[in-house]
Amino acid sequence: MFGFGVSSVLSDDIAIDLGTANTLVHVAGRGIVIDEPSVVALRSRGGVREVLAVGTKAKMMLGRTPESIETIRPLRDGVIADFVATEEMLRQFIKRTKSMLGFVRPRILICVPAGATPVERRAVYETAVSAGARKVFMIEEPVAAAIGCGLPVDDPVGSMVVDLGGGTTDIAVLSLGGVVQARSLRCAGNAMDEAIIRYVRRNHQLLIGEPNAERIKIEAGSASRTINGEAAEIFIRGRDLRMGKPKTVVLGPQDIAEALEGPIVEIAEFIQRAVEDLPPDISSDILERGIYLSGGGAKLAKFDEEIERRTGIKCHVPEKPQNCVIEGSALVLQSLKQREHLLIKP
Secondary structure, eight states, X not given: OOOOOGGGOOOOEEXXXXXXXXXXXXXXXXXXXXXXXXXXXXXXXXXXXXXEEETXXXXXXXXXXXXXXXXXXXXXXXXXXOHHHHHHHHHHHHHHHHHHHTOSSOEEEEEEOTTOOHHHHHHHHHHHHHTTOSEEEEEEHHHHHHHHTTOOTTSSSOEEEEEEOSSOEEEEEEETTEEEEEEEESOSHHHHHHHHHHHHHHHHOEEOOHHHHHHHHHHHOBSOSOOOSSOOOEEEEEEETTTOSEEEEEEOHHHHHHHHHHHHHHHHHHHHHHHHTSOHHHHHHHHHHOEEEESGGGGSBTHHHHHHHHHOXXXXXXXXXXXXXXXXXXXXXXXXXXXGGGOBOO
């Protein structure tokens, strides 16, 4: 695919951001080679489940499958909900990467949520090993995000990153090359999608699916009810719960901001508690230098402004917040000996 021979491959190191919404795969010397939805399509035959598709192809089937086929997100709230589907998805992504670049048994670094339990970590570890890894390392997502944001994690100053993914909002505070605090909240992008579904159902008696709610959030979503300039509106179509017929309604950013208020308040309070629990000097550093927001959720319009308004702490958003975790993981792999203390045990 890339036109490179095996001998030209610089390294057989692979970094994987195994996210609830999307999975990204980074290869040393090549960059991000896979960025696809964490979705698996399965067919059940005689009690045996057969994988039909993973990633983008599987997501296209969401909400459109016959009874014999199911499309699932094997990771929910940042953890593995379906071990078999996760293993197969990971196996196929690794297989695709290996076939692209001629790897045999690569070293793999996988990101996991800060709040993942030892059982969940072990499941991720064993999945990667069974999928064909020579050696598996793990790192907490917000720690990787902090490095990917370019924060001075080795300096004697506190740096804080909030990684807003699909299933979890993860916080990490680093200083002098070590982790001062890492915690996880199971409220993030998926919770926002569900909040939009509930809002549309309650206010417009309209039933919409998860993919539609995600589209609304991306195209017209806003974290703030204060609108400046032209406000984007979005037409949504669904089933009228009272009449049973198709119906179209128009939503604007103010509607989405009202729908998302619950999850945003929860995330802001989570950040506030994290800062309050820090040692005084570290807390002072954060208040002075601000918080860095990463993850796909950080792209929500006015999200940084709303978090800043609610916490009183300045927020910064990198150019590509959705890539901070995977890019940080790649940097850790490049200097594994120096960053070994940041890795976590399975």
